[in-house]
Amino acid sequence: MITVENLTKAYRGRSGTTVALDGVSLQVPAGTVCGVVGESGAGKSTLARCIALLEQPDSGGILVDGTDLVTLRGSALRAARRQIGVVPQNDSLLRQRTAAGNIALPLEAAGAPVEARRKRVVELLDLVGLADKAGNYPDQLSGGQRQRVAIARALAANPSVLLADEPTSALDPDTTASVLTVLDRARAELGVTVLVVTHDMGVVRRICDDVAVLDRGQVVEHGKVLDLVTQAGSRTSGALLPGVEDIVRAGDTDARFDRVADVVLVGFAAVGALLPEAASRFEVDLNLLGGGMTRLADTPVARFRVALTGANADSAFDWIAERGAVVRRRPTVLAGGAAA
Numbered sequence: 001m002i003t004v005e006n007l008t009k010a011y012r013g014r015s016g017t018t019v020a021l022d023g024v025s026l027q028v029p030a031g032t033v034c035g036v037v038g039e040s041g042a043g044k045s046t047l048a049r050c051i052a053l054l055e056q057p058d059s060g061g062i063l064v065d066g067t068d069l070v071t072l073r074g075s076a077l078r079a080a081r082r083q084i085g086v087v088p089q090n091d092s093l094l095r096q097r098t099a100a101g102n103i104a105l106p107l108e109a110a111g112a113p114v115e116a117r118r119k120r121v122v123e124l125l126d127l128v129g130l131a132d133k134a135g136n137y138p139d140q141l142s143g144g145q146r147q148r149v150a151i152a153r154a155l156a157a158n159p160s161v162l163l164a165d166e167p168t169s170a171l172d173p174d175t176t177a178s179v180l181t182v183l184d185r186a187r188a189e190l191g192v193t194v195l196v197v198t199h200d201m202g203v204v205r206r207i208c209d210d211v212a213v214l215d216r217g218q219v220v221e222h223g224k225v226l227d228l229v230t231q232a233g234s235r236t237s238g239a240l241l242p243g244v245e246d247i248v249r250a251g252d253t254d255a256r257f258d259r260v261a262d263v264v265l266v267g268f269a270a271v272g273a274l275l276p277e278a279a280s281r282f283e284v285d286l287n288l289l290g291g292g293m294t295r296l297a298d299t300p301v302a303r304f305r306v307a308l309t310g311a312n313a314d315s316a317f318d319w320i321a322e323r324g325a326v327v328r329r330r331p332t333v334l335a336g337g338a339a340a
């Protein structure tokens with residue numbers, strides 16, 4: 001578990017002071033993947049550097065498994081650093097070392113015996129899908145493969161936390177997918193807690209359990225992705241759910257139906273069956289006016305603008321809501337123009 005408590009950090013320069021982190025608090029449960037997102041300049045990299053102990057915050061705490069890292073010095077600080085594997089923003093492999101040689105670096109620094117090193121490097125190459133590239137030098141690897149070697153190197157000393165700063169920013173979509181798969185495997189197979197700094201909500205969509213949205217040094221949204229997408233007006237729902245607004249000229253079209261609502265459905269059962277079942281159970285005509293389906297990690301999620309016609313339209317929406325869907329009714333415009 002990583003707990004960031006009220007972290008502040010300002011940069012002081014000749015042209016004045018820039019507040020990069022302004023009381024940031026967040027919790028990342030053990031064994032989850034958390035995305036830190038936000039516009040350029042929001043403070044994401046500063047937060048990552050503070051958590052990686054590469055930068056000293058002005059105030060606040062960073063607790064990893066209960067230990068406040070900010071207060072540590074000397075050998076305790078060095079030991080704490082080993083608990084945090086860092087995948088740097090830029091290509092950071094040593095050019096004169098092979099993939100295996102790069103991955104072995106932290107193990108050499110920790111004084112691990114040769115045989116243990118060799119075994120661990122083989123395991124890690126396998127984890128990142130590069131078992132056949134052990135002897136390749138960085139220049140003989142693609143950008144995505146180099147990034148996977150950097151992840152393997154960050155995992156070499158068995159850290160409890162893996163911190164990746166924009167791990168996919170320079171990669172094409174296919175390569176991005178392979179890097180994200182590796183981060184997901186690190187969590188699933190090694191139980192590592194993963195913090196991914198990214199400006200790309202696609203990363204959140206694919207692998208994050210949790211997300212923290214930073215804006216001008218503050219956390220403006222934080223929680224489970226699947227909870228945040230059900231909250232009306234959340235930035236996460238806006239960025240990750242299919243849009244319903246632009247499909248129809250709402251006022252005109254809504255008027256043709258008895259009841260209209262925006263419905264968010266989460267999970268296989270809800271997405272697959274809830275709406276047709278409601279239609280047949282309550283004998284209402286069901287029309288989808290907008291929206292669509294998507295997938296958040298392994299979970300199917302849908303947002304539809306649903307129109308119902310029939311005497312039981314209200315009861316049908318109540319029933320859908322009782323089964324866990326989020327139903328936001330829209331004011332129904334009657335054919336004559338007055339709101340119902």
Ligand SMILES: Nc1ncnc2c1ncn2[C@@H]1O[C@H](COP(=O)(O)OP(=O)(O)OP(=O)(O)O)[C@@H](O)[C@H]1O
Pocket residue numbers: 011012013018019020038039040041042043044045046047199
């Ligand atoms: N070393 C520094 N010296 C002075 N100001 C800095 C320094 N590093 C960052 N800043 C400023 O702090 C603020 C937060 O920067 P930071 O790099 O943490 O944001 P970010 O969200 O990671 O942005 P990006 O997505 O562009 O990398 C910005 O206003 C930035 O200009």
